[in-house]
Amino acid sequence: MSGPTAATCRHLIDVDDLATEEIALLFEQAQSFREVLHRPIKKVPALRGKTLLLLFLEPSTRTRTSFEMVGKVLSMDVTTVQSASSSIQKGESFRDTLLTLQRFQFDLVVIRHQFEGSARYAARFLDAPVVNAGDGCHAHPTQALVDAFTLWEAFGRFKHLNVLIVGDVLHSRVARSNMRLLTRLGANVTVCGPAQLLPPWLAEAFPNVTFTTDLDRALPESDAVMTLRVQMERHGKEVLPSVREYAATCGLSWERFRRLRPEGVVMHPGPINRGVEMEAAVADHPRSLIGAQVENGLLVRMALLFFLLVRPQGESEAGSAPPAWSERAESA
Ligand code: CP
Numbered sequence: 130m131s132g133p134t135a136a137t138c139r140h141l142i143d144v145d146d147l148a149t150e151e152i153a154l155l156f157e158q159a160q161s162f163r164e165v166l167h168r169p170i171k172k173v174p175a176l177r178g179k180t181l182l183l184l185f186l187e188p189s190t191r192t193r194t195s196f197e198m199v200g201k202v203l204s205m206d207v208t209t210v211q212s213a214s215s216s217i218q219k220g221e222s223f224r225d226t227l228l229t230l231q232r233f234q235f236d237l238v239v240i241r242h243q244f245e246g247s248a249r250y251a252a253r254f255l256d257a258p259v260v261n262a263g264d265g266c267h268a269h270p271t272q273a274l275v276d277a278f279t280l281w282e283a284f285g286r287f288k289h290l291n292v293l294i295v296g297d298v299l300h301s302r303v304a305r306s307n308m309r310l311l312t313r314l315g316a317n318v319t320v321c322g323p324a325q326l327l328p329p330w331l332a333e334a335f336p337n338v339t340f341t342t343d344l345d346r347a348l349p350e351s352d353a354v355m356t357l358r359v360q361m362e363r364h365g366k367e368v369l370p371s372v373r374e375y376a377a378t379c380g381l382s383w384e385r386f387r388r389l390r391p392e393g394v395v396m397h398p399g400p401i402n403r404g405v406e407m408e409a410a411v412a413d414h415p416r417s418l419i420g421a422q423v424e425n426g427l428l429v430r431m432a433l434l435f436f437l438l439v440r441p442q443g444e445s446e447a448g449s450a451p452p453a454w455s456e457r458a459e460s461a
Pocket of ligand 1: 188191193274397399400
């Protein structure tokens with residue numbers, strides 16, 4: 130195997146697998162890659178000869194396509210395995226699928242799976258860094274990194290930044306990873322949704338996050354509102370009788386959008402259900418960062434591949450220096 134050994138390789142199962150200084154470096158690297166994506170020929174030899182496996186056993190457009198594209202931009206050889214065309218359809222277990230794919234000796238594996246813990250489980254069988262591209266309701270670390278990067282570019286700080294996450298928090302891996310990451314970076318995070326999607330045990334698991342069911346009260350205080358997709362595939366009608374009720378309770382209507390601060394922005398990790406989580410006019414408004422989130426997904430994932438495969442394992446060039454946003458926050 131040409132990559133790191135199983136004993137030394139770095140996995141990204143959730144955001145806690147990266148130190149804050151490493152995230153600062155990742156963001157700076159992501160910014161430096163922007164120029165590459167605007168070249169007429171989008172190709173650099175940075176990871177030539179390295180192989181990348183995208184094992185996507187749940188649907189995806191943004192995450193899969195961005196990893197596929199930036200892997201190719203970095204000159205990696207990219208292989209994609211998807212559920213519908215894999216031998217899982219013929220009854221092969223996830224474990225046997227992993228044991229089979231391990232024999233191909235990929236240098237890095239990106240995994241999306243419907244069950245919580247599947248990425249960590251996969252890391253037991255693979256001698257390559259594993260990146261969790263979403264495991265059930267548990268975590269989606271690259272989406273949280275993309276969202277944090279997008280906020281950093283928009284505001285230049287995390288300190289005193291009020292971020293409101295709205296919707297199906299209970300079933301959202303994006304919300305969980307964002308709550309972990311944004312509070313660590315210094316943002317004030319509030320989550321809001323229907324009471325049945327905000328159980329007390331979830332609030333106990335995130336003591337640094339404010340929980341509320343009153344969206345109209347939380348909106349005027351927010352710098353950024355991050356709406357979540359209603360995850361109907363992860364719960365039954367007994368939890369949420371209808372998407373119409375969801376839209377009424379926590380959908381970002383035009384009226385609600387007008388209650389935001391003049392500089393307030395809206396975000397959505399996608400895929401978006403227009404008219405449910407957000408009105409179309411809000412999604413397409415100049416203060417919507419949804420398109421920026423998609424573009425930043427390329428930059429951040431490109432920087433992550435580079436970081437996991439090129440940077441010396443366990444070393445940090447940042448040392449004990451504070452992240453760039455800390456300095457900005459102090460001088461703000
Ligand atoms: N945000 C996100 O994970 O989108 P996809 O499901 O399209 O990858």
